[in-house]
Amino acid sequence: MPNTLSRRDFLKVGGAAVGALVLGRFIPPLVAEAARATGMLDATNSGYIPTMCEMCVWRCGVLAKVEDGRVVKLEGNPDHPHSKGNLCPRGQSGLMNTYDPDRVLSPLVRVGKRGEGLFRKTSWDEALDIVATNMLKIKEKYGPEAMVFSSTHNLSQPLFENLLYAFGSPNYGTQRSLCFNAMITAFSLTYGVEEPSRKYDDVEFILMVGRNMMEAISTSETSELSHAIDRGAKFVYLDPRYTKTASKATEWIPIRPGTDSAFLLAMINVIVSNELADCEFVKKYVVGCDGIKTAMQGYTPEWAEEITGVPATTIERIAREYAAAKHNALAHPGWRTSNFINSFQTERAIATLNALSGNVLTPGGCLSAEMAAEGAGLGAPPQPPYPRVSALRLDGVPWKYPLVSLKLGVFQELRDTILTGEPYQAHGWFISRQNPILSLPDRAKTLEAFGKMDFITTIDIIMNDTAWFSDVVLPETSYLERYDPLLPVGDKAFIRQPVVEPQGEAKSALWIYKQLGERLGLGDFFHYADEEDYLRQQLASLGVSLEEVKSKGYAEMPETESSGEITFNTPSGKIEVYSETLKNAGFSPWPTWEEPPQPAEGQFYLLTGKVAQQTQFGTQNNQMLHKYSDEPRLWMNAKVAAEKGLADGDWVEVTSEVGKANVRLLATQAIRPDCVYLTPGYGHLSKGLTTAFGFGTSDSVLHVTYTDPISGGQALSQTFVSVKKA
Ligand SMILES: Nc1nc2c(c(=O)[nH]1)N[C@H]1C(S)=C(S)[C@@H](COP(=O)(O)OP(=O)(O)OC[C@H]3O[C@@H](n4cnc5c(=O)[nH]c(N)nc54)[C@H](O)[C@@H]3O)O[C@H]1N2
Ligand SMILES: Nc1nc2c(c(=O)[nH]1)N[C@H]1C(S)=C(S)[C@@H](COP(=O)(O)OP(=O)(O)OC[C@H]3O[C@@H](n4cnc5c(=O)[nH]c(N)nc54)[C@H](O)[C@@H]3O)O[C@H]1N2
Ligand code: SF4
Numbered sequence: 001m002p003n004t005l006s007r008r009d010f011l012k013v014g015g016a017a018v019g020a021l022v023l024g025r026f027i028p029p030l031v032a033e034a035a036r037a038t039g040m041l042d043a044t045n046s047g048y049i050p051t052m053c054e055m056c057v058w059r060c061g062v063l064a065k066v067e068d069g070r071v072v073k074l075e076g077n078p079d080h081p082h083s084k085g086n087l088c089p090r091g092q093s094g095l096m097n098t099y100d101p102d103r104v105l106s107p108l109v110r111v112g113k114r115g116e117g118l119f120r121k122t123s124w125d126e127a128l129d130i131v132a133t134n135m136l137k138i139k140e141k142y143g144p145e146a147m148v149f150s151s152t153h154n155l156s157q158p159l160f161e162n163l164l165y166a167f168g169s170p171n172y173g174t175q176r177s178l179c180f181n182a183m184i185t186a187f188s189l190t191y192g193v194e195e196p197s198r199k200y201d202d203v204e205f206i207l208m209v210g211r212n213m214m215e216a217i218s219t220s221e222t223s224e225l226s227h228a229i230d231r232g233a234k235f236v237y238l239d240p241r242y243t244k245t246a247s248k249a250t251e252w253i254p255i256r257p258g259t260d261s262a263f264l265l266a267m268i269n270v271i272v273s274n275e276l277a278d279c280e281f282v283k284k285y286v287v288g289c290d291g292i293k294t295a296m297q298g299y300t301p302e303w304a305e306e307i308t309g310v311p312a313t314t315i316e317r318i319a320r321e322y323a324a325a326k327h328n329a330l331a332h333p334g335w336r337t338s339n340f341i342n343s344f345q346t347e348r349a350i351a352t353l354n355a356l357s358g359n360v361l362t363p364g365g366c367l368s369a370e371m372a373a374e375g376a377g378l379g380a381p382p383q384p385p386y387p388r389v390s391a392l393r394l395d396g397v398p399w400k401y402p403l404v405s406l407k408l409g410v411f412q413e414l415r416d417t418i419l420t421g422e423p424y425q426a427h428g429w430f431i432s433r434q435n436p437i438l439s440l441p442d443r444a445k446t447l448e449a450f451g452k453m454d455f456i457t458t459i460d461i462i463m464n465d466t467a468w469f470s471d472v473v474l475p476e477t478s479y480l481e482r483y484d485p486l487l488p489v490g491d492k493a494f495i496r497q498p499v500v501e502p503q504g505e506a507k508s509a510l511w512i513y514k515q516l517g518e519r520l521g522l523g524d525f526f527h528y529a530d531e532e533d534y535l536r537q538q539l540a541s542l543g544v545s546l547e548e549v550k551s552k553g554y555a556e557m558p559e560t561e562s563s564g565e566i567t568f569n570t571p572s573g574k575i576e577v578y579s580e581t582l583k584n585a586g587f588s589p590w591p592t593w594e595e596p597p598q599p600a601e602g603q604f605y606l607l608t609g610k611v612a613q614q615t616q617f618g619t620q621n622n623q624m625l626h627k628y629s630d631e632p633r634l635w636m637n638a639k640v641a642a643e644k645g646l647a648d649g650d651w652v653e654v655t656s657e658v659g660k661a662n663v664r665l666l667a668t669q670a671i672r673p674d675c676v677y678l679t680p681g682y683g684h685l686s687k688g689l690t691t692a693f694g695f696g697t698s699d700s701v702l703h704v705t706y707t708d709p710i711s712g713g714q715a716l717s718q719t720f721v722s723v724k725k726a
């Protein structure tokens with residue numbers, strides 16, 4: 001029966017069907033020694049072992065179901081605020097992340113040309129020696145700054161950062177500038193918090209700008225949104241595509257790409273010129289309350305209609321409805337906000353709308369500017385301060401991007417300076433849990449940057465494209481096979497623990513970084529005997545044993561005292577709708593309209609965006625997810641396709657300024673006539689991914705690299721393509 005499930009059914013099924021599928025085809029894994037010791041299993045060696053999912057960065061709580069000493073299924077942990085007892089299809093398919101036949105199970109050293117895929121297996125000792133020797137050689141010859149490090153959010157990242165900062169390099173590339181720089185930079189400047197938390201309990205009006213919550217999933221928030229919609233909350237959704245989220249919206253606005261800020265500025269104009277804002281709140285907490293009317297004067301709904309293609313009457317009505325919901329109106333901050341070079345302004349306008357509705361910190365309000373000082377209660381092994389680094393950062397922070405925080409960085413710029421060799425040449429690249437060959441825009445450029453490297457090493461669990469082009473590949477244990485540092489979420493710190501025995505020679509990142517640190521003479525930054533010792537040091541001040549946390553799944557954290565005072569961590573201590581900081585840096589102090597480039601006649605905006613059954617650039621080789629993924633096609637408006645003489649299913653050639661790709665066409669009404677869309681994450685280069693190789697096309701081949709000068713976010717929808725029959 002399960003084999004006949006359609007992809008659609010798959011997305012709806014509960015864990016049972018998925019578990020049954022896994023059981024039908026694979027010998028269930030043996031429970032790990034560490035997990036057996038939790039005491040969670042009964043006399044028949046059955047029960048549930050708590051851990052965390054790593055099929056995406058949301059890290060829902062998992063209960064691994066054990067029968068007769070073997071893990072048979074993954075379920076959501078009801079104690080975890082991210083999952084609340086549910087796992088999405090990717091989470092349920094997590095066993096296949098561990099049992100992927102393409103797992104790398106011993107360290108590998110390249111023997112052929114880069115990208116040829118010829119490697120020999122080696123011992124950890126030899127692999128770590130090669131990595132350390134090459135890193136030290138580069139340090140000696142060119143300085144530590146010639147080593148570039150990059151990694152995407154993961155739980156062992158603090159140890160990765162120890163390695164790079166102790167080594168003395170300022171060059172660190174993360175996913176942030178490919179993802180949420182615009183949102184974080186705008187909210188930090190406006191509110192002094194990176195991202196306010198959201199509450200949906202009493203929300204009456206929700207505005208989402210390109211946040212495809214029903215497919216780009218955050219389990220708990222996705223279900224909170226669903227409940228709010230079911231309750232009758234009004235939900236307005238802006239996206240040039242008719243996504244699953246659009247299908248749930250009260251109103252879908254197929255806005256012209258890159259013009260969201262014009263729509264939002266016009267909403268602000270309607271609210272302030274008609275005095276519809278929560279005046280009391282605004283006067284007390286907002287800087288800019290006096291000048292905003294004048295500053296927004298030109299941004300009338302009629303003006304915005306011309307730019308966005310949305311009727312002025314619609315914008316005016318939505319603004320009034322938003323204002324009427326007062327502090328129960330939520331303008332959602334978004335997540336991947338890297339669409340255009342003006343995306344920072346879109347986010348500033350969203351931040352402003354929330355300030356005007358007074359939904360910040362008011363009882364029952366749906367946005368909370370409070371950020372829990374996550375991790376504050378956890379201990380860490382002692383370590384010396386990092387060495388002082390005087391070299392400029394290759395990513396231009398802050399010398400080219402003065403308002404981008406050191407933490408956010410501008411990864412795509414770092415890649416580009418590797419190519420120019422300015423202000424200096426990088427020679428080595430150390431990558432962990434990241435696939436920059438596909439996730440950075442303009443794949444040819446990234447491969448060219450790889451070509452400039454004397455040495456590249458990658459830590460991964462499978463032979464992803466980046467590992468494929470590396471000199472040494474270090475295999476990590478999968479997330480069901482290892483410990484990671486504890487993850488604080490709200491008032492609890494959750495554990496990831498091995499639930500199955502590790503396969504082959506794979507090792508945890510905590511182990512790998514410590515071994516490498518010692519070989520690099522940086523042992524002082526890795527004061528833990530092993531993974532369990534690291535976790536015990538984290539728990540030291542909480543008075544709870546590791547054994548207890550292993551069986552319960554989490555440790556309670558001490559309550560953080562709230563002073564009750566509302567202050568914002570901005571220079572004025574208020575919400576800065578008007579920002580002197582922006583003005584001093586030479587940018588508009590008000591949220592403002594900046595015209596982004598537009599496609600030439602006959603060209604299309606190339607849109608990207610997540611699908612529910614895959615995560616980024618790393619899950620396409622999961623056999624379970626692959627089975628239920630259709631080969632992605634290029635969405636094109638059906639009427640436009642017909643005008644161009646193209647039929648549904650035709651092979652087309654898509655051309656941008658930097659690349660060409662062939663893909664089959666999906667003629668659909670679910671997209672604006674001036675846009676095409678391609679699912680990211682496909683078209684892998686690595687032949688070591690036997691499931692994913694040869695399936696689909698990579699949109700990174702086509703993406704042109706543009707960077708928002710204020711936030712450093714890449715502008716992914718700003719790539720224009722032409723499409724013709726292949
Ligand atoms: N299933 C699944 N869930 C995920 C992820 C995953 O890979 N898979 N990844 C996680 C991560 S890291 C992130 S950052 C989030 C991302 O989640 P989202 O922030 O929702 O981002 P995307 O899905 O990348 O893109 C969302 C939408 O933006 C639209 N869009 C493009 N340009 C514009 C524009 O100019 N204006 C407007 N209004 N819309 C535009 C696209 O059509 C697309 O539907 O998802 C997270 N959740
Ligand atoms: N075209 C296009 N580009 C995009 C986006 C888009 O929508 N379209 N989205 C952007 C966004 S929002 C983001 S966040 C980035 C994400 O892109 P990246 O930052 O590159 O992150 P991922 O694709 O999640 O990285 C996945 C890698 O981690 C590996 N991996 C998985 N599990 C483990 C593990 O347990 N240990 C180790 N060591 N490795 C593991 C996988 O095998 C894979 O190689 O891409 C950005 N780039
Ligand atoms: S949203 Fe899905 S993939 Fe992400 S952590 Fe939760 S269950 Fe895992």
Ligand SMILES: [Mo]
Binds near residue numbers: 178179
């Ligand atoms: Mo992201």
